[in-house]
Amino acid sequence: MTSPVLSVKDLRVNFPSEAGSVSAVRGVDFDLYPGRTLGIVGESGSGKSVTSMSIMGLLPDYAKITGSVKFEGRELLGLSDKQMSEIRGNGIGMIFQDPLSALTPVFDIGSQLVEAIQAHRDVGKKQALKEATELLDLVGIPDPHLRLKSFPHEFSGGMRQRVVIAIAIANNPRVLIADEPTTALDVTIQAQILDVIKLAQRETGAATIMITHDMGVVAETADDVMVMYAGRPVERGDVDTIFSQPRMPYTVGLLGSTPRPDVSAEEPLTPIVGSPPVLVDLKQRCQFAPRCPVAQPACSDGEPPLIPLDDTSGHESACLRAPEIRDRKIGGDLMFKPPQLADDVMAGVPRDERPTTLEVRDLRKEFPLTKGALVKRRVGTVKAVDGLTFDIRKGECMAIVGESGCGKTTTLLEVMDLKPEHGAVVLNGKDAAGMSNSERRAARKDIQIVFQDPMSSLNPRLTVREVIAEPLNSLGFDGDVDARINELMGLVGLDSSQLDRFPSHFSGGQRQRIGLARALATNPSVLVLDEPVSALDVSIQAGVINLLEDLKRRLGLSYLFVAHDLSVVRHLSDRLAVMYKGKFVESGPTDEVFENPQADYTKKLLDAIPIPDPEAARRRRDPRPANASPISQK
Amino acid sequence: MTKYLIKKTLGWLLMIFLATNLAYLLAANFLDPRSNYIGRRPPLSAEEINNLLEPYNLSPDTPLVQRWWTWLTNILTKWDWGQSPVGEVVNSEISYRIWVSAQLLLLSTILSILIGVAVGVYTASRQYKTGDRVWQGISIIAMNTHVVVASIAVVWGALKINELTGKKIFYVVGSHSLDVEGFFPKLMDSAQHLVLPTISLVFISYASYHMTQRTLLLDNLDADYVRTARAKGLTRQQAIRKHALRTSIIPVATSVAFSIPGIFTGAVMTERIFGWNGMGQYFIETISKNDVNGAAAVAAFGAAMTAISAVLADVVVVALDPRVRVS
Amino acid sequence: MTPSKDRNYFKQEPRGEITAHSEVATGDPFSPAEAEQVATLEQMPRGTSRYKLYLRRFFRNKLATIGLIILVFLMLAALFGGFFAKWDYTEPDFLALSEPPSPEHWFGTNDTGNDLYAQTIHGLGRSLTIAIVVSLATLVISAFVGSAAALWGGVAEKAVLAVIHFLLSIPTFLLIALVVADSGGDWKLLIVVLIVFGWMYQARVIWSLALTVREQDYVRAAGYMGVSKLRTIVRHVIPNIGSLLIIQFVFGVVGTVGSETALSFLGLGVKLPDVSLGTLLQGGTAAVQSSPWLFYFPAATLTLLTVSMAFIGDGLRDALDPNSNSGGKA
């Protein structure tokens, strides 16, 4: 075997904080070989970014870093910023998560690229510009010579990420680090960007570190996988082994809680209960023990090291019981038991016989495009929502998918406002257009919303009790408010003893549950769900998805569900509409649309979803000739 | 881009127009020109006073709307800002005072911005180190010292220096000496007069630029694009100097407009203390003499100073920010 | 991952506006990038332990601690200092005209024989009363105007902002001077006028912060739960910008003291026989060569007052700002 280009040994990073020292990374080891791609997966806060930033020497001064990072045999830790700057962008290139803010807004694209080239090579401005043009061409920016003079704000997110990639590979780095390079992008763009990275890797022969929390992206891109938990690698191996024979309960749980876009969902997902530990004053034990369904007393005796497994070479696990794990089972039993869902109250009732809870006819919403600072001139119209018609029956989940900016949220808001300018919104047989203000208020009892961001959906100054009581007090509730609140807490799987605490005490998943309890308070028949799980980690997300499924069955709720994650949609929804530029290009029963898409756009969309199964991913990709997908946009 | 600047300028002209009218109406309502004639010997009757005020467009007998219209049309058509209750012509009163005040105001504004921004950049690059903390303390004190106290302290210091050197280096009264001849002596003389009030004004006003620039730069230090710049091979200092600084100056420039009213207020007081015959001094006179037209002219001047600074700042913004240029 | 930053939504300049001090409002002090911060404002222990944390952070700031000590001393002096005065502030001692400080007249006397100590104590109280009343009122007004503008949005918001920007860019000090000039030095009228022309700056700051609160999902949820806008302001918006309001109040007092003393110094605000620090300063400046004590005492009192409050405001900002990382060095 060749020698590794990058070799990390026992990397540890601590940050001082008011609550004590945060151990963000606690002993990361890996070797990276030329041409290989190492996928690092793990939930939020598991130390993925800190690991990559410490390799690049980009952590703030107050971070305490120990261990060793060797690049081409040279120790990087301890180098000065000046010395590191000779390696950054030259030997190691990096791509970041948020393309919208990754480029300096006041410089044009050309000069930012030229800067990257001239930082390491003594080439003239003209030559550098020529190279910049070639780079832009390589990453798939059309008319590159014209675009050199453009500013970042004139580019879309996907195009900006291409520019960031061009900057990262400007000097043919030996190592390319991509920290969640596609998390902020739509799936179709994500697929393109992943292709560009692959292409860049081929052009430069670089070894790549692909950091992500998306099991699908790992399966599609990585050769080797390192799973991180609480700042440490807990399992490592090649991609096929990790996905087919995971030997660490955490990995098994992660895979079990990831919804599959490519198979119809019959079984509920298996969530991992609890949430990751706070990285301050960690106990000496397996950090996963509190959430591990197969933990044993020995697991609390000390932190199990990451050790090679005897039976498969190159596969390491940090679990005491790794030898017992086979086919995601331990001793033949499933480790994570799938939860029991409630009986579906509407089971057996065919769709035609179910009452329609929400009906939308020819909904339109236009925004004027204006120009001018003082006196606004109308220069055009954006048709954000352009003639949508659909209906939702009792006990049914209808999903709208589409890329960002296609009008999903506007649709939801129009429905929630119950005051459509054009078209009709009919709630349980009552047309919103004809409602008086007090009727509209009363109707709000019947339709409620759950938002995307668990951080912002609850007022941090109110206790959970006050949060849940708000709709009851505001919209009126005959009956015992306190009893109702307790009932709601039970319904969403939270303990009533927590009622007098503030939202900041709860994790993201728990907050989403509180938000759900608030939405359910007035017993609505329709719930509008605006990306309710997209801000959550997979292991937490699975629990919320199951809860939504359970509530739908138990209460016969109707959901209007918006998401960009097609796997989640496939898992949860009964019917599906694909939206593109304000219109539905296709709609129908979910499985039908997935299995037999009609519209080109739907096909493109489905084709772009990464599948969390390396074999299936390869199968899907292989028929495609290498890099046949033209890298172009718009 | 020129269109952007023209539009901005038109907006500021509208602001001057409204501000001046507002000042005129308030002055006409709250100042009573008649009191200038009360107590005269022999006593004048109300009617006689009104008749005296009539030619100056100040007579309370004339309806306010009519007075206002006359005042406005005189300005717009003849650039005639009216007369004081005892007949001094406002135009000639303000013609030289404007330059006296304008040089003081513009000079101290520009110096405050330069010093404040420089200190802000310096302190931001050494956040929480001694230099930062010391400047923080100085600036808080500077920003919160009353301009009167600051001016007197400056005067005291200047007199001490004059005393120690035995020469008249600083003049503490007036904007220029009367008996100086020749270009360079005149320039020197102006400078000797200008230094002290400028120092007091800069002292009280640089600090807010320091604080703003520091905060903005600190915000930008950890911006994603600074990280990108470092990732491509710049050192932290290079990345900050090249990428963070320029971006962080833009909002400082846009904030200049709002700081002018404050510095103008400061100038009113420094002019008084240093005995400068400028617009600030004139304003106090107009108020004590119930000079409605004069007061409105001062307000117009104040608004114009804001507008000029704002437009200059906009030019800087346009030069720095492509998002304004390209659109 | 957000490395801790020196976040700027407790900006350095929430101040009164018509002060003699220049103001710098940044283009947009609270850019949308800060939105998240409001929601996560309280990522820390609750209840008493939270206040302990605030206290600890506040007292870690030495300047703030010194400021607090000075302010408490000044407050006590304003409240009880009068009991120790041997003379009433209106009562002249004709046997001691323009006398330097002495056991009989601690701060000396002026040319009409008024006891400067009594005058300073009274003036301090007068200035503080005006400043506190004005700041409280402007705070309430600007909190409502700012949040309402943000919450209602549309034309109402545009109109309010236009008014605010207009008032911020014109020399309001001159307008105030015009209005109070002939009022004969009534401090209550002064309060009214200072309020009328004094709310805009804070309203703008509060507006921009309320804007980020408006974008929070809990505010939108409240709308869909039929909670009225007014109630939303009281229940959701104001509590979440509470710490900013406290800081605004402190700097508001500093700013108002500045404006009031400036007006009184020019002879337009508080007038004899009533005294404020500004009137005393006027007398002091006039006599700074002959009787310098007449300048020193009021000037020192005024400077101590404003600077100590500014230090306190700064310390509060550090203590209440969850992202201030001066504490990261623990």
Ligand SMILES: Nc1ncnc2c1ncn2[C@@H]1O[C@H](COP(=O)(O)OP(=O)(O)OP(=O)(O)O)[C@@H](O)[C@H]1O
């Ligand atoms: N500059 C910093 N100062 C203090 N703590 C930090 C800093 N950067 C990261 N941390 C902490 O280190 C831990 C690991 O963070 P890291 O960003 O590496 O996680 P991650 O795996 O990249 O998560 P995500 O999926 O959300 O990007 C977190 O607890 C985080 O709060």
Ligand code: SF4
């Ligand atoms: S070591 Fe124990 S607690 Fe940790 S994952 Fe293995 S079985 Fe679970």
Ligand SMILES: [Mg+2]
């Ligand atoms: Mg990360």
